[in-house]
Amino acid sequence: MLGLMYTGVDFCKKLCGVSIIRSGESMENALRACCKEIKIGKILIHRNGDNGKQLIYEKLPKDISETHVLLLDPVLATGNSANQAIELLIQKGVPESHIIFLNLISV
Template sequence: MSSLDFPQVTVIDHPLVQHKLTIMRDKSTSTAGFRQLLREIAMLLCYEATRDLTLEMVEIETPLMPMRAPMLSGKKLVFAPILRAGEGLLDGMLDLVPAARVAHVGLYRDPKTLSAVEYYFKAPDDMGDRRVIVLDPMLATANSAIAAVDRLKEAGSTDMRFVCLLAAPEGIDNFHGHHPEVPIVTAAIDEALNDHGYIVPGLGDAGDRMFGTK
């Protein structure tokens, strides 16, 4: 399945992204290896999520001569990881944009209803003046993603992107049913959700694999 079926979704099919994702899917990949790959792939996803940031021309001097050169202008960035698995994407994003601010959205999925339950929220005061990139490795049912974007909108966010490793078609439809204006950047759209709300073929529970828990 490709992004052609979902106009608001960008699938990063770069060979390095797909190579790293395949290693992450492999159940024999260690916790340390999974964590490192998640950090690396986050940087590559960040390039796409920030592709349309505004540039302005500024005056600088190289060692040889003065020149006009492009620098970022306009809205600054906030990375908003959905705890706990979203933290795995945060480090790679901050490697690329160390000046970005961070909002934390603490949610867990109720195992019976699969609905999102909030337990923590902390964000900068000027959310309306910044582009917010919401981070979670998996877009499965999308209940957590929807709840996170709802909460960020309450905090003033008006310009958002959602970045994930894997997305399920059901999750994309559910997410864009609630937030059609928020683009999704992902490394792959998998086949479906199973009866437990997990993406298949997927890569398992990203949080458990990243932190070595079950």
């Protein structure tokens, strides 16, 4: 025993989800089941070849820079789309420490 006291955790007050369009949308219903009134943004990134990527569409909550973001993408292959989405969120003012990447399968 170290004699340290564990104080627990608290639910984050400002939380939003951002799905990477197509696969990420499959995770939205489960997120809404856990967090009824959660705001959800969308990002569409087009892959061009092995490493090319292009932002096609983004619709994010106006106050996204003040929230913790759950980035939804169930299947991670190369990671290019995830990297582009994280870069976009950082450009929008979201601290990197406030981005949590939710993923189910990594290949």
